[in-house]
Amino acid sequence: MSFDYEYQDDKYIWLTNVLALKAVDSGNFGVGCILVDSSDNIIAEGHNEVFNPYFRSDRHAEMVVMDKLKT
Helix, strand or coil: CCCCCCCCCHHHHHHHHHHHHHHHHCCCCCCEEEEECCCCCEEEEEECCCCCCCCCCCCCHHHHHHHHHHC
16 A cells, blocks of 8 residues: 555554455444654554453543553
């Protein structure tokens, strides 16, 4: 897949959309999240896990990413 380099964030938007679709596919709300460092490296990614595999109100996509960052 190629991206237009005029819009440098497109690759990140694409990835968050893929993660959102993964969330929907697993029975959750469609939200994806990534964390990018100052060198444009993706250092953590995740998606909403509030309802599946079991209900946890704290498993929003952003918190999933922050939990991955801590480990």
